[in-house]
Amino acid sequence: MWVYEKKLQYPVNIKTPNPKLAGVIISQLGGPDGEIGAAMRYLNQRYTMPSQVAIGTLTDIGSEELSHMEMVAAIIYQLTRNLTPDEIKAAGYDKYFVDHTTGVYPVAASGVPFNAMAITTKGDTVADLHEDMAAEQKARVTYDNILRLSDDPDVNDVIRFLRQREIVHYQRFGEVLRHTQEMLDQKNYYYFNPEFRAR
């Protein structure tokens, strides 16, 4: 279960609306490497994991991703407050606006809604941990790209925080992978799947 805490993991206080930028950053909410996907990936993978280290790490990182989902949504919300229809049109935000107004809906920057096809639970510890490490790197790249596109210091401060978390999570998943491999057959990591021991 989860308990809501009425605060953000890191403050989001954006002064200047910028719907064009919102339309890019929204990819980290509902895009292929976004925070919803991250939370869903880790929180669903954990059930069949073979070690306490893996289960604990996936639980805690998955929960942290929920707080990042909230931070990205807060950025979108604050970047799209108090807009006129003209501003929305000028920024190219009209294609989002026509379906969602200024509500927050999980889509990629391309407009494709959040899709679970962008995540996986393979049910194999080595495969899933590699998926998780790759996911952290892909999210890091997306944040790098957002920093290339944004010149709002209020936004960039938050994006840099989120980017750093990807790197820390990558590190932790790497440690879980090493820990898992120590449990496996040292001559052949793929000799059996510790999540599915067929008799």
Place this chain on the structure above:
Amino acid sequence: MNRPQMNQTPNNRQPMNQAPMNQAPTNRSQTNRPHNGHDERSRLLYDIQSLNFAKVECALYLDTHPDCKSALDYFYDLCDNINEMTEKYEAEYGPLTHGGVQGDSWTWIEGPWPWQGGCGEKEV
């Protein structure tokens, strides 16, 4: 620091006719408070957020280093500090979780919510 408040309209923008709809719902705790009350609240909440972040980071480290005694000591210290500061915050400014509701009304639903400016601020 010369940071404008969240609810100010930047000079280069016209006030919008739908602006009131988009603002945080009115709430007693904010409107009745003197201006610097907001600053103190934001600062205290920022400190709580900082310590909570350290706690999350430390917990992740402990997940993969469960035998690290110094990290565990640090974790316990953080918990003590967070509990103390959260108690102080909730008595003054309202609940951070359901368990923090005090008094004879359900203050949980009072804004501002975190995305409405109700999160801490680094520089107030």
